[in-house]
Amino acid sequence: MTESVEALRNYVHFLHEHDGVRQVRLTRTAQQGLQRLAAAVKALPESIPNKGGPDNLLSGRAQRAGGSREISTSSAPSVNEPPLEISGSSKVEQLRHLAERASVCVKCPHLAARRHNVVFGVGNPDAKLMFVGEAPGEDEDLKGEPFVGRAGQLLTKMILAMGLTREQVYIGNIVKCRPDVPEGTAGNRKPTKQEMETCVPYLRAQIEVIKPSAMVALGATAVEGLFGPVGTIGSLRGKFLEYRGIPLMPTYHPSYLLRNQSNTEKRKVWEDLLKIMEQLEMPISEKQRNFFLRT
């Protein structure tokens, strides 16, 4: 055991504890190794099944639903993969074990090589409401917490407008590492189908532990990560879907609202959140009902 911990020191720096989870950073040796591995994997011919190798549980490809509104989770990405083992005697412990596992995950070597933090998730393990986003951006990667950049600040305002706090809900993403962009390039990119398939078992395990009473999927990628390519967010938003028996409301991603700041678009998202509040039997004031009604 001591030997394996010693060997690990060549590959990871232990940094600090965050929310009871030990954060680690890969050493340069490990990053270079992973970059070589990623390049070798990329060079493999397409016809070789399961390009990610034995650690990449991508065998059994998921069945995908067409554009139907009757969405079942059997259309979800990587649904045939074995679920992650959940261990621990309390929700806090179970989430900590999953977060520890994610913190050393290198199933996407190109993401593991570039990340500063694995952004596992944040919030209340007993949350009634869970928000699901796409993937961390630069701010989240640096802080190790989801939704802390501009879009995150807007999400926090939306949560407060519902009469809740970030500490009362749970916030997670489909993909836990920042999708890499070329060095020196600003902005973010959508995670690939393969990155989503590889990572979504962590989110699925988080949902299984937390057992929220309702969920909000923020944007098309969040919906796609859970259900597969089932439709545009414009056509899906405003109507409840069901994810493993849990009512799930798709709505626009807060970054969409940052780009489209009209009251009409804000009202659409707000109406989706009002439906969630009704679903959770939360009190709704007259003032809340009327938010963003004036155009």
Ligand code: URA
């Ligand atoms: N956008 C997301 O989808 N998730 C984050 O954590 C941050 C921005």
